[in-house]
Amino acid sequence: RTTICNGRADLCNRSYGNVTFIGAHDSFTFSSDPLALARTQTEDLTSQLESGVRLLQAQSHMSNGVLHFCHTSCLLFDGGTVANYLTTVKQFLDKNPNEVLTLLFTNPEGVSVSTIWDPIFNSTGMSELAYVPPSIPAKQSEWPTLSEMIQSGKRVVVFMDFNTNTSAVPYILPEFEMVWETPFDVVNSSFPCSIDRISGPLADEDHMNLLNHFLDIQFPFNITIPYEVAANTTNSVSSILNESRGCLPLNGGRNPNFILIDWVSIGNATGAANLLNSGIINGDASFRAQTFWSLAWMVMIWSWWTVLTQTSS
Incomplete structure (x- = not known):
């Protein structure tokens, strides 16, 4: 019997759909070079996971016939191949058998999940860990507990934003049918809450939700870049709880499922998640x-x- 799940005993009997997870936005864009304007992280992938990040987000692009994680273009920031990325993630999971992890990958070029993505997941061993709900889309209330996922060996949830095909590859799940997102590329530090991207057939409140809690700074000609200087405030407990509170009416009165941030090593996002998972904000009885x-x-x-x-x- 699993007694510690994602670092806490009280999360073991909690449904996956009722847990708050901290996520790393553009998790592959780590660099210590301040002139790398497309970077959003300073810690490498393993360090992000070791710090408590339990959702990894990444944007994919084909580069010379190979699938990479790149920021907008591989000429701007190339984070390496998807295969190498997943190999690193698998190594962490092998060393940490009581952790449930979510992967959220964007697929702007509509790369085939059956001929490109699935072989990569298979070759790295990640497909063996991927959870498939009994029915798709799954309501927020229909997910198993973290303990059940860990005991079954299916403790990785894979979401993709575009061009999924669950008939061919059932474990790569259509994100917006089950998770709605707040707006991204936000330049307003108060993070007003609204549903930005969602798809049916589930009702809004039956979706899980993701807060895009990363701040950009805007320059002339509508140019925006990640606002690293403000990260300590953006990733503070008060800022995260304020946005969480603002989203309650749109989320069935529940705390957020995923909080996606830049600069995961700055601020105290994990502290905010710990409070949310302890019942702060939603008035848990x-x-x-x-x-x-x-x-x-x-x-x-x-x-x-x-x-x-x-x-x-």
């Missing part, structure tokens, strides 16, 4: 009860100590 009794015990102990010290004096 069990969390309120625990908080009440904890405060009650503190008051009782303080009162007892006050009486004792006064009597002694």
Whole structure:
């Protein structure tokens, strides 16, 4: 029986659809070069995972007949082949058997999942770990617990934004049929919440949701680049909780499922996720009860100590 799931005992019996995961936006664009304007991370892939990131997002492009992860164009930022990327991820998962991970890949060129993507997943061993819901699309309430996923050996969820084919490759899931996203390339640091991308047939509240909580800075001619200087504020607990609170009416009163950020090594996004997974924001009844009794015990102990010290004096 699995007793620790994604680093916490209390998450084991929690449905995958009711957990908040921190994600690395453009996870492959790590660089220590401040002149690499397309970078959004400074930590390499393994370091991101070791820091608590449990969703990896990446954008794919073909380069000389081979599938790579690149930012807009492989001439702008080439993060290497998808095969090498997945090999690194598989190595982490092999060393950490109690972790559930989500992969979110964009496929802007519509590369075939059956002839290109599936062979890469098979060759790296990642397809063996991929979870397939009993029915697609799966409602937010229909996902198994983290413990069930870990025990089954199917603890990787793979979403793709475009040109999936679940009849041919059932484990590469259509993202927007099950997950809605907030707007991206945001330049407003208050992150007003709205549903930006979604697809049917599920109702909005039956989708999981993803907050694109990364900030850009805008220059003339509508040029935007990642706003690294503001990352400490953007990735703060208060900023993340504020956006989470703003999205509650659109998400059935639930906390967000995924929070996608730049510069995962800056700020305290994992701290925010820990609070959200403990019931902060959504008013979880069990969390309120625990908080009440904890405060009650503190008051009782303080009162007892006050009486004792006064009597002694």
